[in-house]
Amino acid sequence: QLRTSLLDMSAVLPSLSRPANHSRISYAAMFDAGSTGTRIHVYTFIQSYSEQLPVLDNEVFHSIKPGLSAYADYPEAAGETVRMLLKVAKKSVPRLDWKRTPLVLRATAGLRLLPAAKAQALLDQVQHVFDESPFLVSDNSVSIMNGTNEGVLAWISLNFLTGHLKAPAMKTVGILDLGGGSTQITFLPKRRVSLFFFCFFRFVFPLHFCVSLIFNWAFLPQQTIESAPGDDYVARFDFLNSTSELYTHSYLGNGLMAGRLATLGALGAEGLEWQVFKSSCLPSTFRDDWSFGGLTYQVSGDPNGQAGYKLCYQEVLKAVKGIIHQPYELQDGGVFYAFSYYFDRAVDAGLINNVHGGTLQVRGFKKRAKEVCNKMTKYPPVSPFLCMDLTYITCLLKDGFGFKDSAVLQLTKKVKNVEASWALGAMLDHFHKLRIH
Ligand SMILES: Nc1ccn([C@@H]2O[C@H](COP(=O)(O)OP(=O)(O)O)[C@@H](O)[C@H]2O)c(=O)n1
DSSP, rough: OOOGGGGGGTTTTTTOOOOTTTOOOOEEEEEEOOOOOEEEEEEEEEESSSSOOOOEEEEEEEEEEGGGGGTOOHHHHHHHHHHHHHHHHHHHHOOOGGGGSEEEEEEEEHHHHHHHHHHHHHHHHHHHHHHHSBBOOOOSSEEEEEHHHHHHHHHHHHHHHTTTTTTTSSSSOEEEEEEESEEEEEEEOOOOOHHHHHTTTTTTSSHHEEEHHHHHHHHHHHHHHSSSGGGGEEEEEEEEEEEEEEEEEETOOOOOHHHHHHTTTTTTTOOTTTTEEEEETTTTTTEEEEETTTEEEEEEOOOOOOOSSHHHHHHTTTTTTTTSSSSSSSOOOOOOEEEEHHHHHHHHSSSHHHHHTTEEEHHHHHHHHHHHHHHHSSOOSTTTTTTHHHHHHHHIIIIIIIOOOEEEEOOOOOOOTTEESHHHHHHHHHHHHHOOO
16 A cells, blocks of 8 residues: 655655644545546545654545536536535545544636636535535635646645655656646756756866856756746745745646637637537537537537648647747756646557556657547547547647657656645645745
8 A cells, every 4th residue: 555655745844733633544635626527535644653744645536527617507516516525535534533534625727717606606515515514624625726726736746746855956747737627837947956066077077068057057947937928937835944936837728628619719609509610620520519617519520521630730729829838948858747638638549558657758649649630531539539639739738838749748647546636735735834826
């Protein structure tokens, strides 16, 4: 069983208070109210008496589709989803521990995209279900999380789970999260100290190598942060009595499902009863209803038979170009963990194993997108949207973030049996106040 020590987080987290009754085991339940589904993560922590910080022992995970926003006009039904997931918490946590086990729900893009009053009605309903439950519910238990926190907390989760937060000067991994409504990129810009270290050993390295490193040392880190388009591309959080600075941004409307809508020209469109949204990214004979965020759209391929990768790329580019900022530095050779829809679609396309994931170059997505799109008429893909989705992912990575074809992504669903998601980071933040700002 997993024993990921929260001691690893001692470098990051100020301190972890002991459970009130000094019991050895404690539990916490985090609900992820996403645009395409609602999920529960029930964490079991073990308090070691010799150490101040506990150990993450286990995660129980369960998910339900669709997301809360699908019930925008029926908040009681949204409450029912949460009530069903609470059964998982009741099964996973011993009855005696219920009243000291915190429940937290954080909503992401689905609720951010709804009119405020509708989103609030859904949150009120969740709060009501929480209040009725036998668990510990505090004042800030139910809320919409902002995009910056979503990116930073996923970065904290993944770096914690991969053991990259042990020492302040350690290498870290970047994260790419592709949700239904939004997408996040987060990484720690290069540190001057490591480059300086190389130049310190100048006698080992050729002069031009050192000169280029000094140049990087002088300019790169500031460039990434300073050339960021706004304050909402940089976030800081406190650890080890110092503040870490991350490049992070959440693009609302650029998740995979919102990207489909933008590609189809259906984002914010009216007349959904009579309009048919066409795309050369769909098989030309395809026509169906498709729902996202509580609305249903009629979608079809191009009846004139116009289909294929090139045409499709031009369509998806409209959803990306001029919207996605290319960070100055993408951790040359640095590792990026890509999860959620990056993982799901790579599995659907037969690019990776559905349990273990694996590494994939950006050109791997491109190659498969071309194959799927160009063979669409003869061999209908497993999902009619596979061509559009793979092309969107390729476009987002290349023309969006500016990754090279040769960039390698670590496609991940779970790390050490724990979901690759912002949820663990959000639980740690709930307990330890990482002061993300
Ligand atoms: N713990 C989780 C959470 C989301 N996901 C995947 O993330 C994708 C959609 O994320 P989402 O519904 O939270 O979308 P946003 O609200 O973040 O835009 C789907 O492919 C989910 O299956 C996952 O694999 N594991």
